[in-house]
Amino acid sequence: MNPSTAGSQLGQPNTTAIVFFLLFVGITLAITYWAARRTKTTSEFFAAGGNISAVQNGFALAGDFMSAASFLGIAGLVATSGFDGLIYSVGWLVGWPVVTFLIAEPLRNLGKYTFADAVAYRLKQTPVRLSAAVGTLTVVIFYLIAQMVGAGNLIHLLFGLSYEMAVIIVGAVMILYVLFGGMIATTWVQIVKAVLLLGGASALAVAVLWKFGMNPAALFSEAARMYGPEVLAPGKLVANPLETISLGVALMFGTAGLPHILMRFYTVPDAKAARTSVFYATGLIGFFYLVTFVLGFGAAVLVGRQGITAVDKGGNMAAPMLAEVVGGTGFLGFISAVSFATILAVVAGLTLSGAAALSHDLWSHVVRKGHAPESEQLKVARLASLLLGVLAVILGVVFKGQNVAFMVGLAFAIAASANFPALLLSMLWKGFTTRGAVASMLTGAFSAVLLIFLSPTVQVELLGNASAPFPLKNPGLVTIPLSFLVGWVVSLLSPEDEASRRFAEVQHRMHVGALLPPPVVTPPGPAGSVPPGIPEAPRKV
Amino acid sequence: MYGNSKDDVLKALAAARWRVAGALTVAMLVTYLGFILLVAFNRPLMGRQLIPGLSIGIVLGAVTILVAWVLTGIYILWANRKYDHVLDELRR
Numbered sequence: 001m002n003p004s005t006a007g008s009q010l011g012q013p014n015t016t017a018i019v020f021f022l023l024f025v026g027i028t029l030a031i032t033y034w035a036a037r038r039t040k041t042t043s044e045f046f047a048a049g050g051n052i053s054a055v056q057n058g059f060a061l062a063g064d065f066m067s068a069a070s071f072l073g074i075a076g077l078v079a080t081s082g083f084d085g086l087i088y089s090v091g092w093l094v095g096w097p098v099v100t101f102l103i104a105e106p107l108r109n110l111g112k113y114t115f116a117d118a119v120a121y122r123l124k125q126t127p128v129r130l131s132a133a134v135g136t137l138t139v140v141i142f143y144l145i146a147q148m149v150g151a152g153n154l155i156h157l158l159f160g161l162s163y164e165m166a167v168i169i170v171g172a173v174m175i176l177y178v179l180f181g182g183m184i185a186t187t188w189v190q191i192v193k194a195v196l197l198l199g200g201a202s203a204l205a206v207a208v209l210w211k212f213g214m215n216p217a218a219l220f221s222e223a224a225r226m227y228g229p230e231v232l233a234p235g236k237l238v239a240n241p242l243e244t245i246s247l248g249v250a251l252m253f254g255t256a257g258l259p260h261i262l263m264r265f266y267t268v269p270d271a272k273a274a275r276t277s278v279f280y281a282t283g284l285i286g287f288f289y290l291v292t293f294v295l296g297f298g299a300a301v302l303v304g305r306q307g308i309t310a311v312d313k314g315g316n317m318a319a320p321m322l323a324e325v326v327g328g329t330g331f332l333g334f335i336s337a338v339s340f341a342t343i344l345a346v347v348a349g350l351t352l353s354g355a356a357a358l359s360h361d362l363w364s365h366v367v368r369k370g371h372a373p374e375s376e377q378l379k380v381a382r383l384a385s386l387l388l389g390v391l392a393v394i395l396g397v398v399f400k401g402q403n404v405a406f407m408v409g410l411a412f413a414i415a416a417s418a419n420f421p422a423l424l425l426s427m428l429w430k431g432f433t434t435r436g437a438v439a440s441m442l443t444g445a446f447s448a449v450l451l452i453f454l455s456p457t458v459q460v461e462l463l464g465n466a467s468a469p470f471p472l473k474n475p476g477l478v479t480i481p482l483s484f485l486v487g488w489v490v491s492l493l494s495p496e497d498e499a500s501r502r503f504a505e506v507q508h509r510m511h512v513g514a515l516l517p518p519p520v521v522t523p524p525g526p527a528g529s530v531p532p533g534i535p536e537a538p539r540k541v
Numbered sequence: 542m543y544g545n546s547k548d549d550v551l552k553a554l555a556a557a558r559w560r561v562a563g564a565l566t567v568a569m570l571v572t573y574l575g576f577i578l579l580v581a582f583n584r585p586l587m588g589r590q591l592i593p594g595l596s597i598g599i600v601l602g603a604v605t606i607l608v609a610w611v612l613t614g615i616y617i618l619w620a621n622r623k624y625d626h627v628l629d630e631l632r633r
Contacts, residue, residue, distance in 0.1 A: 083587075086602040087580060093606050094573045097613045101562035101569075105620075221594025232596035233588025234580045241581030248577050252570075275620055282613045286606040293602075428559070511555050512628060 009329045010311060010321060011160045016333025017340075018159070024196070024341045025173055031188045035181035042377045045182035046113040046356050047266040052187055054273040058280025060187045061264050063194035064349045065092075065255075065281070066288055068342045069150055069408060071197065074289065075322075076315030078296020079308055082223065082231030085296050089289035091248045095255025096285065100278040103256050105271035106427045106510040113360045114353075115262040115419060119426045119441075121509075122502035123434040125370070129361040131441040135418035136259040136361075138445055139411050140354035140388070141395070143258075144347060146407035148396025151343040157317055158336040164397055170344055171393035177348045178355065178385040183267060186348045193338075193345040198288060200338045204319070205291045207326040208298035216294055223297045227305070243472055247409075250476025254412030257419030260353035271513055295319050302326065351388045358384035402462075409474050410452050417444030417479035425487050427510060430503040432487070433496035440487025447482055451475035547631060554627050561619055565612050576605045 043049050052060065070092060078085030111117030116132035148167055155166035177185050212218040223231050237244070255261060265274045299308060299318035302325050311317045320339070324332035359381035364372045372380070422440045425432045451470050452458060459468035472478070579587055579601065587598030 083596070083598050083602075086599065087577075090573070090576060090602050090605050094569060094609050097569045097609045097616075098566055100613050101565050101616055217592055217594035219594070220596075220599065221590075224590075224594060229588060229590070229596075232590065232594070233598055234584050241578075244577055244581050245574070248573065252573065272621070272625060275617060279610075279613050279617045282610050286610050290603060290606060507555050508551060511551060511558065512631060 008311070008321065008324060009332055010317060010324065011157055013160050014158075014329060014333045014336065016330045017336040018333075020334055020337035021340050024192070024337060025344075028185075028189045028192060028341075028344075029173075029176065031192070032177050032181035032185040035185035035188065039180070039182040039184055040378075042113070042360070042374060042381065044184060045378055045381055046263070046352070046360065048183040048187050050267060050269050052267040054268060054276035055280055056187070056191055057264060057268050057273065057277035058284065059194045060190040060267070061261065061277060061281035062284040062288070063190035063197070063345055064260055064264065065285055066194065066197055066342070067147065067346045068154060068339045069146070069404075070289075071201065071292060071342065072154065072316045072319055072339060073314075074292045075295045075299060075319040076308070076312075076317070078293055079299040079303070079318035080305060080315040081235050081237065082227065082297075082300070083233055084235050084237035086293055087234070087237060087244065087248075088251075089293060091251035092255075093282070093286050093289055094248075095252045096278060096282040098252060099256045099261070100275060100282070102424060102427075103262070104265055104274045104278050107262060107423070108265045108268065108271045108274040109510050109513040110427075110506065111266060113263065113266055114356050115257075115259065115423055116357070116361045119422050119437055120365075121426070122499050122506050123426070123432075123437055123496075125365050127434055127438045128441075129365050131438045132419070132422075133357045133361045133366075135257075135414060135441050135445045136357040137354055138418070138449070139257075139259055139415045140350050140357070141391075142407045142414070143260075143411040144350050144354075144388075144392045145395045145399050145402075146404040146411065147343055147347050147350070148392050149399050149402055149404045149407075151340075151347075152396055152400065154316065154343070155340055157312060158320060158339065163400055167393055167396040170340075170347060171389055171396070173344055174348045174351060174392075175386060175389035177344075178351050178389065179382055182381075183263075183352060186345075186352050187264075187267060189345045189348060193341050194284070196338045197342055198284065200335055201288060201291045201295065201319075204323055204326065204331070204335065205294045205298070207331075208294060208302065208322065211302070211326075219294065219297050219301060222301050226301060231300070242477070243474070246472045246477035247474045249480060250409070250413045250416050250474045253416035253420045253476070253480055255415075257415035257417075257423070258412075259357065259415070259419070260349040262419075262423075263353045263356060292319075295322060298322050298326075347392060351385055351392065354388045355381050355384040358388075409457070410448065413448040413452065413474055413476050413479060414445050416476055417448045417483045418442075419444070421480065421483040421487055425484070425491075427506070429488075429491075430500050431491050431495070433491045433494050433499050435494040435496075436487045436491030439490040440483050443486040444479060444483035447479045448475050451479060550627065550631060554624065554631075558620075558624060561616065565616050569609060569612055572605055572608045576601055 039045050074085050107118050110121050116129050120128040151170045152163040152167045156163045268274050299322040303321045308315050308318045320335050323335040363380045364377050418441050422437045454470040455473050456468040457473045459465045588596050590596050
C-alpha cells in the first residue's frame with residue numbers, strides 16, 4: 001500500500017469519471033424524456049400518479065436521504081475522528097422508524113401532494129397552508145444552499161472543474177429532470193442513483209475488507225494500532241452531552257418533517273405500500289451507514305489521516321481517495337461520478353417539494369382557493385420548479401465558501417420544529433385548531449432560525465464573536481418542545497368547533513383511507529388519475 | 542351508511558394502532574437515548590474492546606441501527622397481519 005497522495009489523480013479531469021458521469025446524465029435524461037411523455041396531470045407531476053411500488057419507493061426514499069454529504073461527510077468524519085462518525089450515522093437513521101410508526105400511513109391516507117394537505121384537512125385552508133409553505137420553503141432553501149455549495153466544492157476537488165461551473169451544471173441538469181419529468185423522472189433518477197451509490201460503496205467496502213481477511217474487527221484494530229485505541233471510543237464531538245442530545249433529537253424528528261421525504265409517501269398507491277417502503281428504506285440506509293463506517297476506517301488506515309486532511313480539511317475526500325488506493329484511477333472516477341450524480345438527484349427531489357408547496361399549497365389553495373384548472377396548476381408547478389432551480393444556482397454561487405454544516409443543521413431543526421409537531425398534533429388531537437397549527441408552525445420555524453443565529457456556529461465560527469448568547473449549536477432540544485407547547489396552548493385558547501367536529505372524519509380517513517367513506521360510487525377515471533374521494537377544496541360538512 | 546358497530550370497531554382499531562405505534566416509538570427513543578447517554582457519559586465503557594478492534598461503542602452503535610430496523614419490521618408484521626385484516630373487514 002502506498003499511503004501517499006503524491007500520485008493522486010484527484011482534482012484532475014479523470015476520463016473514467018467523465019465517461020461515467022456522462023453515462024449517468026445520458027441515462028437519466030432518457031428517463032426524463034420517457035417520463036415527460038407520461039407527465040400530463042398534477043398527480044403525475046407531483047406524485048408520479050401514485051404508481052410507484054413499495055420497493056421502488058424504498059430505494060427512492062433511501063436515495064433522497066443518502067446525500068453526498070452523508071456519504072462523503074460521514075466517511076470523512078470517521079476517517080479523521082474515528083468512532084464519532086458513528087454517532088451521526090445512528091442519529092440519521094433512528095428517525096426512520098418514527099416516520100413509519102407515526103407519520104407514513106396517516107399522511108398517505110389524508111393527503112394528496114404535500115404534508116400541508118394532512119395538517120389542513122379539517123382546519124382553515126388559507127392560514128394553515130400559508131404557514132406550512134413558509135416552513136417548507138425555508139427548509140428547502142437552506143437544504144438546497146447546503147447541497148449546492150457542497151456540490152461546488154466537491155466537484156471542484158473531484159473533477160477540477162471551477163466552482164461556478166459545477167454549480168451551474170448541477171442546476172441545469174436538475175432543472176431538466178424536474179421541469180420535464182416531474183416526480184416520475186425524479187423518482188427514477190433517485191432509484192438509479194441509490195443503486196449506484198449502494199453498489200459503489202459496497203464494492204469499495206469489500207475491496208477494503210479483502211485486505212483484512214473480510215474481518216471488520218481486524219480493520220478497526222489496525223486503526224487503533226495506528227492512531228491509538230481512543231479512535232474506537234467517543235471523542236471530542238461529545239464534549240458537551242446536551243449538544244449531542246439536541247443534535248440527536250433534531251436528526252430524529254427532522255426526518256419526519258423533511259418535505260421532500262414526506263412527499264414521497266404520495267407516490268405509492270396506498271398506506272400499506274407507504275408503510276412497507278419505509279421498511280426497505282430503513283434497511284438500505286442502515287446498511288449504507290454501516291458500510292460508510294467501514295470506509296472511514298479503511299481510509300484512515302489505507303490512505304492515512306494526513307493525506308486526507310492535506311487535500312480537504314473537512315476530510316470529505318476520504319472515500320474517493322480510498323477508492324483510488326484500492327482500485328486505481330478507474331475506481332476513483334466511478335466514485336466521483338456517483339457522488340456528482342447523488343447531488344443531482346437530491347437537489348431534484350428538494351426542488352420538486354418546494355415547487356409543490358408553491359404551486360399546490362400557495363397558488364392552488366391560497367390564491368385560487370381550490371379553483372385552479374389542472375392545466376394552470378401544472379403550468380404554475382413548472383414555473384415554480386424553474387424559479388427554484390435558478391434560485392438554487394444563484395444562492396449556490398452567492399454562498400460560495402460558506403460553512404454549509406450549519407445550513408444542514410438548520411434545515412433539520414426547522415423541519416423538526418416547524419413541520420413535525422403540527423403534523424403529529426393534527427393527527428392525534430381532537431382539540432387542535434387552525435390558530436394552534438399556525439402558531440406551532442411559525443413558532444417552530446422562527447425560533448429555530450433565531451436560535452441558530454444566536455448559536456456558537458453563527459456567532460463564534462462565522463461572525464468571530466467571543467461567545468454566543470445561546471449555548472447549543474443545534475436548537476432542537478428547545479424548539480421542538482416549544483413548538484408542541486405553543487400549538488397546544490394556542491389551541492386551548494382558541495377552540496374551533498368545526499375542527500373538532502370533523503376529527504371523526506379525519507380519524508376515519510387516516511386509518512381507512514379514501515376508499516371507504518361509505519358507498520361512494522367510484523367513477524372509473526383514467527389510469528393514474530387521482531383516487532376518488534380526495535377533497536380538492538375544503539369540504540363543507 | 543355504516544352503523545355504530547363499524548364505528549366502534551374503527552375506534553378500537555385506531556386506538557390499537559396509536560398504542561402499538563406509541564410503544565414502538567418509545568422503544569426506539571429509549572434505545573437511541575440509551576446509546577447517546579452512554580456515549581455522552583461513559584466514554585471508558587464505550588471504548589472497552591470485546592475482541593481486539595471491536596469496542597463496545599461500535600457494537601452498540603451497530604445494534605441501535607439493527608434495533609431500528611427490527612422495530613420497523615415488527616410494526617410492519619403487526620400492521621400487515623392484524624391491522625390490515627381488520628381494515629379489510631371494515632371495508633366490506
